[in-house]
Amino acid sequence: MLKNRFFLMGLGFGIIAGALLLQMMVSVELKDRQFQTAALPSSLTDDELEEQAAERGLRLTKVEDKLYTQAELDIKVAETKKLNKPISVKEASTSGTPTHTVRSVYIPKGLDSATVSEILFEVGVIKDAAAFENLMTVKEANGKIQPGLKQFKGELSSQQIISIITKPQ
Template sequence: MLKNRSYVLGIGTGIIVGALLLQIMLVRASAPGQSRLALDEMDPKKLKEEAAKYYQVFDINTKMYTQAELDTTVQKKVQEETDKLAAAKSQEPTKVETVHRTVIYVQPNLDATAVAELLVKSGLITDRKAFASELVKQGGNTKLQVGFHVFEGQMDMEKVVTNLITSQ
């Protein structure tokens, strides 16, 4: 206990000082002659000013929404806007062709069967054997270029193989 004597003295002193400060605050709060007005004595304007120091004060005519009401109102507005957009889109001529672009990355040391599998998964070709025969026909079995290859729109087998064996 002798080792911790300074700590015990500090805690005791802190408790005593805290109690004294609390007593002083209580005496000050209940002191007569303070300038605080009771709520009954304030006129509405002064009451609003005092409340505005600590809270948000709104007029009684201001419409306040709950979260559920706000969500339903927002959903209605979103629905109206999507309907307007759909109506505007239906009036426009929709003769726009979209070009599908596919990008494939051929890694180093990738053989022709792995590249064929990549092309089948991406939807560029449907027949692996036809791709392999076209690759042999063009002599590109060992000439596949490493890197990114871009395929736009529908391409026949010859163009796919040419794209893969030529550098981009």
């Protein structure tokens, strides 16, 4: 008789403990749902939504904006560097005639003086690629070429061009 009594008491306490745990889980779940719906009201204007995002350290983008993964971005940058399309811009003076031309050239990492000389010749920064390459060798600037976007304004001497391409960004 005593055996059944302890069994029934244990069974009763187990049922009560299980019911309490179940009630606690349900109440926590309800609070989470209320918090999620209260945190983001659906009646925000665009400006209010941007402010809320900024407070949380987030940034909003438009649906039509193209987003890239890091791998896609690396591929796009590599393609752009391979094309290496120089930009030539004429700055106008007050009289309407161009005062000088600004040529921007991207120099990728790891190029030698021969390749840089060819690029600068194609863009029109220098007049003789071989002579410029020889001058770079004499000035020991071959290993000092710095990658990056370089701007050449107007007519520059060979020494000025060398200082621009060897100067870090």
